[in-house]
Amino acid sequence: xQKYLIFLNIYHFLELGLALNIFIATTKNNNDLLTNQQQKNxxxxxxxxxxxxxxxxxxxxxxxxxxNISQTGNIDFxxxxxxxxxxxxxxxxxxxxxxRVSSNIRFDLSVTCQDGVIHFPxxxxxxxxxxxxxKDCKIKDYNTEFKNPLINSIPDxxxxxxxxxxxxxxxxxxxxxxxxxxxxxxxxxxxxxxENMFSIIRRGTKVTFEDIQNYNLYDxxxxxxxxxxxxxxxxxxxxxxxxxxxxxxGTKYLEKNDVNKIVHTDxxxxxxxxxxxxxxxxxxxxxxxxxxxxxxxxxxIDFSNNNIKVIPIIRxxxxxxxxxxxxxxIDIRRNNISTLTKGMIxxxxxxxxxxxxxxxxxxxCECGIIEVMEYLxxxxxxxxxxYLGSLECANPxxxxxxxxxxxxxQELNCNQETVINFPLIVMSxxxxxxxxIILLTIYFRNLIKVILFTRLNIKFACQFRKHKNEEKxxxxxxxxxxxxxxxxxxxxxxxxxxxxxxxxxxxCLHHRDFRIGYTIADNIFNSVENSHHTVLIVSxxxxxxxxxxxxxxxxLWKSLHDKGPYLIIVLKDTVTMENIDLDLKSCLNSHTYLKxxxxxxxxxxxxxxxxxxxxxxxx
Numbered sequence: 001x002q003k004y005l006i007f008l009n010i011y012h013f014l015e016l017g018l019a020l021n022i023f024i025a026t027t028k029n030n031n032d033l034l035t036n037q038q039q040k041n042x043x044x045x046x047x048x049x050x051x052x053x054x055x056x057x058x059x060x061x062x063x064x065x066x067x068n069i070s071q072t073g074n075i076d077f078x079x080x081x082x083x084x085x086x087x088x089x090x091x092x093x094x095x096x097x098x099x100r101v102s103s104n105i106r107f108d109l110s111v112t113c114q115d116g117v118i119h120f121p122x123x124x125x126x127x128x129x130x131x132x133x134x135k136d137c138k139i140k141d142y143n144t145e146f147k148n149p150l151i152n153s154i155p156d157x158x159x160x161x162x163x164x165x166x167x168x169x170x171x172x173x174x175x176x177x178x179x180x181x182x183x184x185x186x187x188x189x190x191x192x193x194x195e196n197m198f199s200i201i202r203r204g205t206k207v208t209f210e211d212i213q214n215y216n217l218y219d220x221x222x223x224x225x226x227x228x229x230x231x232x233x234x235x236x237x238x239x240x241x242x243x244x245x246x247x248x249x250g251t252k253y254l255e256k257n258d259v260n261k262i263v264h265t266d267x268x269x270x271x272x273x274x275x276x277x278x279x280x281x282x283x284x285x286x287x288x289x290x291x292x293x294x295x296x297x298x299x300x301i302d303f304s305n306n307n308i309k310v311i312p313i314i315r316x317x318x319x320x321x322x323x324x325x326x327x328x329x330i331d332i333r334r335n336n337i338s339t340l341t342k343g344m345i346x347x348x349x350x351x352x353x354x355x356x357x358x359x360x361x362x363x364x365c366e367c368g369i370i371e372v373m374e375y376l377x378x379x380x381x382x383x384x385x386x387y388l389g390s391l392e393c394a395n396p397x398x399x400x401x402x403x404x405x406x407x408x409x410q411e412l413n414c415n416q417e418t419v420i421n422f423p424l425i426v427m428s429x430x431x432x433x434x435x436x437i438i439l440l441t442i443y444f445r446n447l448i449k450v451i452l453f454t455r456l457n458i459k460f461a462c463q464f465r466k467h468k469n470e471e472k473x474x475x476x477x478x479x480x481x482x483x484x485x486x487x488x489x490x491x492x493x494x495x496x497x498x499x500x501x502x503x504x505x506x507x508c509l510h511h512r513d514f515r516i517g518y519t520i521a522d523n524i525f526n527s528v529e530n531s532h533h534t535v536l537i538v539s540x541x542x543x544x545x546x547x548x549x550x551x552x553x554x555x556l557w558k559s560l561h562d563k564g565p566y567l568i569i570v571l572k573d574t575v576t577m578e579n580i581d582l583d584l585k586s587c588l589n590s591h592t593y594l595k596x597x598x599x600x601x602x603x604x605x606x607x608x609x610x611x612x613x614x615x616x617x618x619x
Contacts, residue, residue: 053077053101060097062089076130078108083116083137090119090141095126095154106130106157113137117169121145123193124158131160142168146190158194159242162201171210176218192238192266199245201275206252240268247275249302254279256486263294264511271295275302277331282307283490290512292317292328292354301330308335311344311358312497313504316351327384330356337361340391340404342375343499348385355384362394365407367414373405429456447600453610454603474508476568476609477527479551480537481544484572485511488537495602496609505609520547528554533566533609538593539573543580552584568608569593 050071058064066089067081083089089111098107110133111118119141124132145151193200209215238261240246246262248254259276262268274295281303289312291298311332337358348356363369376388393399399411433452452458476496480488488509496505508531514523524547528534534555542548559567571593577585594604 050077053105056097056100060093062087063093063097072108075102075105076108077105079110081109081111083111083113083118085115088117088119091121091124091126092119094129098126098128101128103128109133111135111137123151123189124161125151125154125156125189125194127155127157129157132158133160133162133164134166135164136166138167138169140169143170143174146186149187151187151189156189156194156196159197160199161194161197162199163203163205164201165204166202167206167208169208169210172212172214172218175209176220176223188236188238191236195239196242197240198242199247200243201245201247202249202251203247204250205248236265238266240266241270243268243271245273245275246271247273247302248279249275250278252280254281268295270297272297272299273302274298274300276306277302278305280307282309283494289313289315291330298328301328303335304331304333306335308332309337310494310498311337311356312493313343313347313506314351314354314356316354327352328354330354332356332358333360335361338364338394340369340372340376340388341499342372343504345372345376345379345381345388348388349379349381351382351384355382357387359387359391361391363391363404364395365393365399365402365404365412367409367412369404370407370409370412370414373407376405426456426458430458450600450603450607454606472530472532473506474513474527474531475505476533476535477508477531477551477555478535478537479510479542479548479555481539481541481548483541484537484539487572492537496606503610505606521550524551524554528558533568533611534558535568535570535605535609537570537572538575538584540575542572543575543584549581549584552581556583556587565608565611567591568605570605571595 053071054069057069063079063081066083066087067079069077069079072078081089094109105128107129108131109129112135114136117138117140118134120134120139121141121144123145125145246268248258254276259281262274291301292315314330335358338361340358340363344358381388389403389405391404393402393404393407399407402411429452478488478492493507493509496507498504508527510523510527513527514520515526518526528551534551536542536548536552536555555567559565567587569587569591577588580588594601594608598604
C-alpha cells in the first residue's frame with residue numbers, strides 16, 4: 001500500500017510538463033545543445049524558398065523517410081509524420097534543421113505514432129516551430145533538458161500544443177537521481193513550458209517506466225519528502241498573456257498542484273476555456289469560487305465526467321469585471337450529484353453572467369424532490385436555467401428516465417399525508433425539547449440549542465438578532481497554517497458552505513478571498529473586520545507561523561474592543577502548553593474552545609459561526 005501511494009506522487013511529478021518536474025539534464029545533451037547553438041550563431045540564413053527547405057529536409061534521414069513536408073503559405077510549412085514499429089525521430093535533428101533555414105519561416109509539426117517512439121525533451125523547444133501535435137506516441141528523453149539553462153537561448157515560438165493519448169517513458173534510476181538533487185532548480189522554461197502559446201491541450205497523458213523492477217533499489221520516500229520541501233520554497237509565476245485554451249483531461253492521476261498552478265499561481269487573464277474533464281476529481285470546484293476575478297474573459301469551465309457530489313455557492317461577479325462580456329458556463333454534467341436542493345435553486349436565481357449546468361447527473365427521486373420542484377416553480381430564474389425542469393431521475397428504477405417535474409406522490413409511493421409537514425414537526429420537536437430541557441441540566445440545554453439550530457434550523461432571537469449597522473461580508477474568517485490547507489479545503493469548507501447541517505455559511509479564506517494589491521497585514525485586518533467571527537485552526541504549525549499569530553492578535557483585539565464572542569478557537573492537534581504564546585494561552589484558559597474529535601464538532605462550530613452578539617451602545 002505504501003509503495004502504491006508513493007507511485008501516485010511520482011505520477012504527479014511526471015505527468016504534466018507544466019508541473020514542477022525535476023530531472024537531471026545529462027552532460028552529453030548540454031554539450032550537444034551548446035554545439036548546435038554555436039553553429040547557429042556562426043551561420044547565416046541560407047535557405048528561404050521551398051526547394052531549398054525541401055533539399056535541406058531531405059538530409060534528415062529519419063525525418064525525410066517518415067515525414068512529408070509541404071508549403072501551406074509564403075512562409076508556412078506543414079510537416080506530417082507517421083512513426084511505425086521500431087522507427088523513431090529525434091527533436092534534436094529537427095532543431096538542427098530549423099537553425100539552418102530563414103528566420104521568417106514557420107513550421108507546423110504533426111506526429112502520429114503506430115507503436116513508434118519519438119525522442120522529444122520537454123519543453124519541445126525548437127526555433128521557428130509554430131505548433132506541435134502529438135498523438136498515440138511514446139515519448140523518451142522527456143526529462144533530459146529540464147535543468148539545461150541553454151534552452152533559454154532557443155526562441156520560444158510555439159503557439160499551439162496538443163498531446164493526445166501520449167505515454168511518457170522513463171527509467172527509475174533517472175527519476176531517483178533527479179529527485180535526490182531537488183535543491184538544484186529546474187529552468188523556468190521547463191516549469192512553465194512555452195509561455196507564448198494560445199492553446200495547451202493534454203488528453204490522456206500517461207507515465208510508464210522501463211525498469212519498474214528496480215523500484216525497491218531506491219529510497220523514494222525520503223527523496224519525495226526533500227522534493228516537497230523544494231516545491232514549497234520555489235514557486236514561479238508563469239505568464240501566459242496570450243493563452244486562451246487550457247486543457248488537462250482524461251488523466252488518471254491528476255494531483256492538486258497541477259490544478260493549483262494554473263488556478264492560483266500562474267497569470268492567464270485572457271483564458272477563455274478551462275477544461276479539467278474526465279480526471280476523477282471530486283473537490284476541485286471549490287478552488288474556483290473566485291473564478292471570474294482570476295479569469296475575467298472566461299467563457300467555459302469544464303468539470304464534466306468527474307466524481308463531484310456537492311457543489312458550493314457559485315457567485316456571479318457580473319459587471320464588476322471589465323472584461324466580462326458574456327455568460328460563463330460551468331459544466332458539471334455527468335458527475336455524482338444526486339440531489340437538487342432549495343439552496344442550489346436560490347443560488348442559481350442570482351446568476352446573470354454565469355450558468356451552472358448540472359444536467360445528466362444521477363438524481364435520486366424521493367418524496368422530498370416533489371417539494372423541491374414545487375419550490376422551483378415559484379422562483380424566477382434566468383432563462384439559462386430552463387433546463388432544470390427537464391432534469392431526469394436515475395433512481396429508483398421505476399422512475400428512471402422520468403423528468404423530475406412530472407413525478408407524482410403515487411409514483412414515488414408517497415402519501416401526501418406522510419410527506420414531511422415541516423411546521424408540525426418543528427412544533428413537535430420544540431415541545432419535546434422543552435420537556436427534555438426541564439429534565440436535563442444546564443449543560444445539556446446548551447447542546448440542545450446547538451442541535452436544534454444546525455439540524456432543524458431553529459433560531460433563538462436573542463442570540464441571532466441582527467442590527468442594521470452589523471451587516472458584514474462574511475460569517476467567519478478562518479485563520480490556519482499552510483500545513484492545514486488540505487483539511488480546510490477538503491473537509492471544513494464543504495461542511496460549512498453546504499446545507500448538510502443548517503444554513504450555508506459564507507466563509508473568508510486568505511488564499512481565496514484576500515484582495516490583490518493589498519498588504520497581507522491589511523488583508524488580515526479587513527478580513528477580521530468584515531467577518532462576524534474569526535475561527536482559529538490551532539495546530540503546532542499554526543503556533544510557529546508569524547502570520548497566523550498576527551491573525552490571532554487582530555481577532556483578539558476585535559473581541560476585546562467589541563466585547564463580544566467573536567473569537568472561535570478550534571484545536572486541530574494536541575498542543576504543547578509550555579511553549580505556547582502567552583496571549584493565546586490566556587485565551588485557551590478563559591475561552592471555551594472546540595476539539596475536532598468532538599462528536600458534535602461540526603454542529604457546535606456552525607452554531608458558533610452563526611451566532612450574532614446583541615451589542616449595545618454605551619456612553
